[in-house]
Amino acid sequence: MSAPLCPMCGKPLAKDTLNIRFAEPRPRTRAEAQRLTNQHITSVHRYHVNADFISSANVWDGKTYASRYEPFCTLRCALAFAQAAHRAGYVIKSRKG
Numbered sequence: 707m708s709a710p711l712c713p714m715c716g717k718p719l720a721k722d723t724l725n726i727r728f729a730e731p732r733p734r735t736r737a738e739a740q741r742l743t744n745q746h747i748t749s750v751h752r753y754h755v756n757a758d759f760i761s762s763a764n765v766w767d768g769k770t771y772a773s774r775y776e777p778f779c780t781l782r783c784a785l786a787f788a789q790a791a792h793r794a795g796y797v798i799k800s801r802k803g
């Protein structure tokens with residue numbers, strides 16, 4: 707499934723990922739990290755001092771996208787959309803007469 711697109715800017719919504727930190731034994735490769743988490747890994751992060759080891763990984767459930775401002779990618783896009791809708795004449799609540 708491809709990511710839903712923001713109705714304002716058309717960018718794909720970000721995946722809703724969870725960061726998992728590894729304890730010992732820490733994985734050295736993305737494949738090892740994959741086996742330890744048994745989830746879809748979107749990115750891995752290595753230690754600064756010893757880059758041989760992976761400190762954490764972001765995992766994704768394969769279906770959930772960041773929905774904080776759904777269906778928009780950001781609050782900025784939601785605002786721009788609302789202002790454009792208002793300029794086009796949309797009103798949720800009108801003044802009572």
Ligand SMILES: [Zn+2]
Nearest residue numbers: 712715779783
């Ligand atoms: Zn957007």
